[in-house]
Amino acid sequence: MAADDNDITSKKARSKLAAQNTIYWKTLKPGLYLGYAKRKSGEAGIWIMRTYLGTEVTGTASPYQKQNLGKADDFASNDCLSFAQAQAKAFELQVVREKQKKAGVKTGPMTVAEALEDYLANLKAEGKATVVDARRRIDTHFLPTIGKIRIEDLTTDKLIKLRNTMATEPVRLRTAKGQPQKWAAAPVTPDEQRARRSTVNRTFAILKRALNRAYKNGRVHDATAWQRVERFRGVDAPRERILTVEECQRLVNAADAASGLRDLIHGALLTGCRYGELCRLKVADFQNGRLAIHKSKSGKPRDVRLTAEGRAFFAQITAGRKPTAWMFSKQDGRPWGDSQQGRPTTAACLAAGIEPTNFHQLRHTYASLAIMNGTPLMVVAQNLGHKDTSMVQKFYGHLTVDYQDDEIERGAPKFGIVRETNVVPFKEKAI
Incomplete structure (x- = not known):
């Protein structure tokens, strides 16, 4: 299939081309084409290289491979390519591709x-x-x-x-x-x-x-x-069920101590750490009254700050143990593994007489209780391992609104002035 030889060599020529979904092609040499994609008027186009693959492609797949080269210099020159620069880049990539092909390196379209x-x-x-x-x-x-x-x-x-x-x-x-x-x-x-x-x-x-x-x-x-594929809308999870302090106490007391679950649940409530983070902790990770999380969901390490109660708990469970020992382990001494916390946690909830909840809700409980006690959002976010407050606001924003209402009621000035009026608030009749 021969490419259409369109004039895309200058800004002036490209400015006259209509915006369209298809690409304007120009032949550089047999089997190598330079394309110009102009999707919207007033926006810089994109340079695209197209290579004929020939016998490298079988079946009904297209025998051409396309590769994005970068923006055209339609309106600016910084980080943009002129026609000559895009052409030189296409020839350069073609040489590299031929060398890779001779070396047996796969160069076809990416699946x-x-x-x-x-x-x-x-x-x-x-x-x-x-x-x-x-x-x-x-x-x-x-x-x-x-x-x-x-x-x-x-x-x-x-x-x-x-x-x-x-x-x-x-x-x-x-x-x-x-x-x-x-x-x-x-x-x-x-x-x-x-x-x-x-x-x-x-x-x-x-x-x-x-x-x-x-x-x-x-x-x-x-x-x-x-x-163009959008997310399903309106499907975010409803507000999480948060355990009260009294329910947390009952849950810890009801959890099986011999299996190691009691310490694991207690540690989660005192830190807000994820299950996987707790499972990877070693005794040496409790230092200077803090927990060192070396591997988090984001891949970034962090220190978890603790309350006096939290420091006392971790000092107790690490005392006299080898630094390399697992901080939380099962009855046989092995660390907790993937998805091994679900059923024991449900059993502990039932034993405590509370509605069953999953282990991750302990993290939500920690964050919610901290916020309701007036801890700043950024402090909570950093202790949980978030880079900013967006996730905390998403899940717990309603708590900060309630807290602000309470704080205004408690601390805003009150003057004791009552206006006299004959207006009586209207009450709806019960149906």
């Missing part, structure tokens, strides 16, 4: 699976604790469905269809290795459907981040297909 694997490798390199969860979601939802598809062949319709299918699927249950997959019932009630769509939002965000990384690295020329 969704390759983008996802690259994303996971980057998470691992950055030490992000989310890599395990991301790996599970990718293996379950994306590799079997769209993994083999080239990113360039993705369409918004395909992605929306996948998103909607995921939202109606039953939840996968934990299944022993080698056994047929077990499934829960499909979501039926409004709350089940809301929860499922919320999960899909989080899972689809992983796919988008991987594809955006491929786009940023120049492996694909257009990100429109997935950027």
Whole structure:
């Protein structure tokens, strides 16, 4: 297929071209083309290189590979490429590609699976604790469905269809290795459907981040297909149930001490740490009255500040123990593992006579009680491992409003002046 030889060599010529979804192409040499994408009038266009792959592609896939080269210098020169610069870059990349091809290095179009694997490798390199969860979601939802598809062949319709299918699927249950997959019932009630769509939002965000990384690295020329796929709206979880101080006391007392659960729950309530963070703690991580979290969800370390009660608790459970020992361990001395806290926590709630709650709610309880006691949002956010107050405000903003109301009532000036009036507030009749 021959490319159309459009005049894209100068700013003046490009300014006369109409904005459109298709690309204006110019042949540089047989099998190599330079494209100019002008999506909107008044905005700088994008230079795109297209290479003919020939026999490297089989089946119905397109025999062309596209690569984003950068913005055109339509309105500015900084960080933008002129036609001559884009042309030189295309020739340079073509030489590199030919050398890679001779060396046996794969140079064809990037598939969704390759983008996802690259994303996971980057998470691992950055030490992000989310890599395990991301790996599970990718293996379950994306590799079997769209993994083999080239990113360039993705369409918004395909992605929306996948998103909607995921939202109606039953939840996968934990299944022993080698056994047929077990499934829960499909979501039926409004709350089940809301929860499922919320999960899909989080899972689809992983796919988008991987594809955006491929786009940023120049492996694909257009990100429109997935950027048009919107999140499900209005599916954020309702306000979390927060335990009262009295309920926390009952829960700690009811938790099994011999199994190590009691100390684990107590530690969570005193710190707001995530389950995984607590499981990775060593005795040596309690120093100078603080806890050192070396690996968090974000991958960044932090120090957790403690109350006097918290310092006394950690001093007690670490006293006389080896620095390399697990701070929280099970009865057999081994550390707590993935998803081993769920059922014991539910059993402890039932024994305490309170509504069952999951372990992560202990983190929410810590944050809520701290805020209601007047702790500044930024202090709470930093102790939880957030870079700013946005997440704290999202989940606990209503608590700060209540607190502010109480503080105004307590501290704002009162003058004791009562205006006399004959107006009586209207009371509605009971129906």
